[in-house]
Amino acid sequence: MQRYSRIAMALHWIIAFAIAFQISVGWALEDLGARGFALYQLHKTVGITILLLTLVRIAVRFTKPRPAPTEGGWEGALAKAVHLGLYLFMLGAPLTGWALVSTAKVKVPTLLFGIIPLPHLPLPAAAHELTEGGHGLLAWFGILLFLLHVAGALRHQLLLRDGLVWRMIPLRSTALLWLLALLVPAGLLLGKAIVPAAGPAPRATAAEPLPDNAASADNAAALTESENAALPANAVDASEEAVAQDSIAPPPAWTLQPGGRIGFAVGNGSDTIKGSFGKWTAAMVMDPERPETADIRVSIDMASASVGDAYQDGMLPGEEFFAVAAHPTATFTAKGAERTGANGYRATGTLDLKGITRPQAIRFTLTGTGESRKVAGSATIARAPFGVGNGASSEGLDAKVAVDFAFTARKDQR
Incomplete structure (x- = not known):
């Protein structure tokens, strides 16, 4: 069976893990306020990383041979549409997020991985509402496509039993298949695990101990x-x-x-x-x-x-x-x-x-x-x-x- 290239496989699973992580973190950010500041910065870093990895994945897609489609008709058309939609999502979500940060009233600097500065896009502040709505809409669009993609893989593996999934696995190993498949729930769980727990009600804060x-x-x-x-x-x-004395x-x-x-x-x-x-x-x-x-x-x-x-x-x-x-x-x-x-x-x-x-x-x-x-x-x-x-x-x-x-x-x- 013809397989995807090793680099295409690696990018597929890394991006899948990162998207699952982003979905899990994104759900929590709105309710965290200032407690989610560090997580918000990580969310931006992972988003730009997904953007860069997607660009590499597109380059690999056009430079490395890939397996031919196995289905035609409406099933094949749906599969192509889902793949195209996922690429649009993986490009559009990070870009709208970048635009969202760039047009926000409070200019929050972005340092990728805490080191590399990411400049703001030269966009007008009036575009903020549009980018905010677009980013949220793309997030839900991506979740839908993500679920359709997983459902399609399960259909081929459990119902059709045509072994299509092995094209994205370097070895025909059931253990390796399960290990890679677990990257998706692992990303979801990791995103949930690092979300700060709800803190106590606001309180007066004592200063650091004095000398x-x-x-x-x-x-x-x-x-x-x-x-x-x-x-x-x-x-x-x-x-x-x-009445003070002059002598003082x-x-x-x-x-x-x-x-x-x-x-x-x-x-x-x-x-x-x-x-x-x-x-x-x-x-x-x-x-x-x-x-x-x-x-x-x-x-x-x-x-x-x-x-x-x-x-x-x-x-x-x-x-x-x-x-x-x-x-x-x-x-x-x-x-x-x-x-x-x-x-x-x-x-x-x-x-x-x-x-x-x-x-x-x-x-x-x-x-x-x-x-x-x-x-x-x-x-x-x-x-x-x-x-x-x-x-x-x-x-x-x-x-x-x-x-x-x-x-x-x-x-x-x-």
């Missing part, structure tokens, strides 16, 4: 939004300033030393996304013995945010999250602070993020003596009032983001 010098009970917990709104303004009353020295200014960190963490279903800002500056004037003298200003370069994943890092500057093009910097300012413990303080001020200004409070500690102090603290920021995470990919994220910071400051010499 030992910040472990006092006074600042271990971050402030909630309601606490922020209820805090006093900490303004120094003008009458108190009027002005509060010292402190200069940040290299090596500091501002980190953030947000719950994502059963997981937690953690990241940090690579570029930021801070200016602090404060006498630790007179916290009401505090004058704090922290400016963060929002384009420097990273969670350690190229896909998600590419999303952070976009409109859904930080809108860096219009609002490159976030700024926290506070005048005055209040003591909460031996080394603990609380400062209430304002946070300007994404063009929106709201009250915000932080807790921090100052440890050490003399010219150098270690500063560590935390805050909890409600993301919705600032419009951070306002799209479909953020649906699984917790409502509040925990922020932690730690750095060393040295007193300026006057």
